[in-house]
Amino acid sequence: MGEVRNKQIIFNNFITGVPKETDMGLKEGKIKLEVPQGSGAVLVKNLYLSCDPFMRGRMREYYDSYIPPFVPGSAVEGFGVSKVVASDNTNFKAGDLVSGITGWEEYSLIQRTQQWRKIQQADIPLSYYVGLLGMPGFTAYAGFYEVCSPKKGECVFVSAASGAVGQLVGQLAKLYGCYVVGSAGSKQKVDLLKNKLGFDEAFNYKEESDFDAALKRYFPQGIDIYFDNVGGTMLDAALLNMKIHGRIAICGMVSEQSLSEPKGIHNLYMLITKRITMKGFLQSDYLHIFPKFLEQIVSDYKEGKIVYIEDMNEGLESAPAAFVGLFSGKNVGKQVIHVANE
Structure with missing residues (x-):
């Protein structure tokens, strides 16, 4: 496989106060659609990205949280729904739909796959796996x-x-x-x-x-x-x-x-x-009950007992504004970025 374009949302530098769009920037690079042998890594195409308030904590330089800060000059990270393009990991194969922490970019090489999950429910909107089912x-x-x-x-x-x-x-x-x-x-x-x-x-x-x-x-x-x-x-x-x-x-x-x-x-x-x-x-802290959660919420959703409201923004370029909007309540429902179709 050859190289393809890989647009990224880059975290510029550590911040104080309310996040601004200028704290992030759009960068266009290239990526090879292959995974180094023996790496155990997975290459994914990102389909949906999640905007969540906890990400603000990763924009601080000092480490006082349960998750480390973003790296200035690197892509922002957050929860996403992705499709596996290439894999050197026995748990995932090309074509699998997955959810987990990924980069704010078109394609991501994922080294840490411990909390990645395969998506089985094809009859529920894929974006729900960063919201209702995420x-x-x-x-x-x-x-x-x-x-x-x-x-x-x-x-x-x-x-x-x-x-x-x-x-x-x-x-x-x-x-x-x-x-x-x-x-x-x-x-x-x-x-x-x-x-x-x-x-x-x-x-x-x-x-x-x-x-x-x-x-x-x-x-x-x-x-x-x-x-x-x-x-x-x-x-x-x-x-x-x-x-x-x-x-x-x-x-x-x-x-x-x-x-x-x-x-x-x-x-x-x-x-x-x-x-x-x-x-x-x-x-x-409660991941041991995740299967029970998935079973109940999928059942409740299919029976019409639960509805879920999303605020969907189109295109990777819209991600910084969508994230910043969380802190002034611009979003109505779960804020999601649609990056690409399957």
Whole structure:
């Protein structure tokens, strides 16, 4: 096989503050469609790429996270759906559809394949394997069932509720028999939560001057479970409104991720007075239940019990703007980049 064009989105340098499109650049190179013998590597053609808030943490120079920083001058990395072009790995063969961490580029040579998965469900949109059936979907599943320990009839609050994770948490909670309220950042998103995703109530946090008062309006008896995707002042208000023995799952802190000096949480004393359990988690801690997750969510989706909303951008060139848009709430649903067809 000869050389082909390989467009890449390059990470320019470490950043402080909110990501900007200029923190990344488009570069065009060449790549050979072959894999070095004995390398155990896999060469893939990238079809869909995922934009996720956790990637902001990889744009910091210092290493204080569960995943190392990006390398300046190299391609951005994230979850993707790809097709195997060539393989020196017995687990994968040319033509396989796979999902895992890949480069923001047309073709990627993958050395670390430990957490790569083959895709079997051909009758479900391929892009769902970076959303509903990928890391965000599994985060919602593991976070709700394993961290939140739900009981039927409980009151559940979900922030960033129309995003990649929140939209599924709300639907799982409804299927479980809970009362569910979500917050989001626009009228359109609030309408989606109530009319398409089946939340009992939803509110636009940008229209609320007092989050404590807003939560008291929707949860007059208090909150049993808060699934937190944003941190900051919303977490502070939720602490005031938790019931005794309430549970808070800390999934993400998108409001804090770009701040050089996070504002801090003031109402932590509530953890004592209300005996609240607050736990941070990573989906990778629960991989032993991934097969169970896949079976349940595929079944629920096919039976029409679950819907999933995507925000699809066309072309690799659109990736920087799509990623940056996450931090101002431009996306409606799971943000995905369509790079190429099979």
